[in-house]
Amino acid sequence: MAGKVVSVSSVNGGVGKTTTVLNLAGIYSLMDKKVLIIDMDLYSGGVAVSLDIKNKKDIFMMIDSMANNRFTTLKDYVTSYNRSIDVLSCPRDPREATKIESRFIPIIFDLAKKEYDVVLVDTHHVLDEINLTVMDYSYITLFVLINDLVNFKNMKSLLSIFKDTDKKNYLVLLNNSRDTGKDYMSMYDIRTMIGGNIDYTISRNFYIKNIDKYVMNGEILTLNKSINTFHSGDISHMKKLALDLIDDSHMKEEK
Numbered sequence: 001m002a003g004k005v006v007s008v009s010s011v012n013g014g015v016g017k018t019t020t021v022l023n024l025a026g027i028y029s030l031m032d033k034k035v036l037i038i039d040m041d042l043y044s045g046g047v048a049v050s051l052d053i054k055n056k057k058d059i060f061m062m063i064d065s066m067a068n069n070r071f072t073t074l075k076d077y078v079t080s081y082n083r084s085i086d087v088l089s090c091p092r093d094p095r096e097a098t099k100i101e102s103r104f105i106p107i108i109f110d111l112a113k114k115e116y117d118v119v120l121v122d123t124h125h126v127l128d129e130i131n132l133t134v135m136d137y138s139y140i141t142l143f144v145l146i147n148d149l150v151n152f153k154n155m156k157s158l159l160s161i162f163k164d165t166d167k168k169n170y171l172v173l174l175n176n177s178r179d180t181g182k183d184y185m186s187m188y189d190i191r192t193m194i195g196g197n198i199d200y201t202i203s204r205n206f207y208i209k210n211i212d213k214y215v216m217n218g219e220i221l222t223l224n225k226s227i228n229t230f231h232s233g234d235i236s237h238m239k240k241l242a243l244d245l246i247d248d249s250h251m252k253e254e255k
């Protein structure tokens, strides 16, 4: 099996990365794809808690075993959420986050690609060495953006770096569901402000008032029947996004 690594990142925090990762994982699992979520938000990751899984192992333990020749298989370090979704969680002890060296990232990705169809990587929003390495070794990166001036300004800087470095394997998702009062800027204005394209939009209709209830229950929104019924427009848009992310047309950029 040669799975694809899809990372989800942003230029500002709190824009909906983790929610998007979980929603995509749900969609891929409905497509019968085997999914591994890797929580690379090393200091403050929220994947395990959002899925209400009690993981005994984490990414630091895996890397520590590799460095000390104790590592045998990825399976020993992942925790299962359902039949098709596994999680490799961020360090349970945040003090271990700083010990994670970026050289292990391609090794982990290669192991994961052998076992899973899609490897979804949640990140934090700082463009540090870990995040740059994650992006470098991703098949594609999805940038989540909210309708916010500071977010647009930072996105513009990043997109100009991508243009200078000829980086093309990314898509931009505008998330209007996180902060519904902030979708006043027109798409034309946003494109002008970021100096690039918006590939996908989650509408303000997808604002889930009682989202914490789902988080408390460890539920994935896209696997919930009533959410699928009431938000069918946004759900089918997310399905298109999910397919586009793993489309073979991005193959040239793969490392």
Ligand SMILES: Nc1ncnc2c1ncn2[C@@H]1O[C@H](COP(=O)(O)OP(=O)(O)OP(=O)(O)O)[C@@H](O)[C@H]1O
Pocket (backbone or CB within 6 Å): 010, 012, 013, 014, 015, 016, 017, 018, 019, 020, 041, 046, 123, 124, 125, 177, 178, 206, 207, 208, 209, 211, 212
């Ligand atoms: N569709 C939605 N409806 C209501 N609230 C939402 C929605 N999507 C995200 N949120 C809320 O917005 C907040 C930020 O979302 P999330 O944690 O996914 O962002 P993030 O980019 O991963 O944040 P961080 O940078 O801290 O990791 C959370 O409290 C989440 O519950």
Ligand SMILES: [Mg+2]
Pocket (backbone or CB within 6 Å): 017, 018, 019, 041, 046, 122, 123
């Ligand atoms: Mg997050």
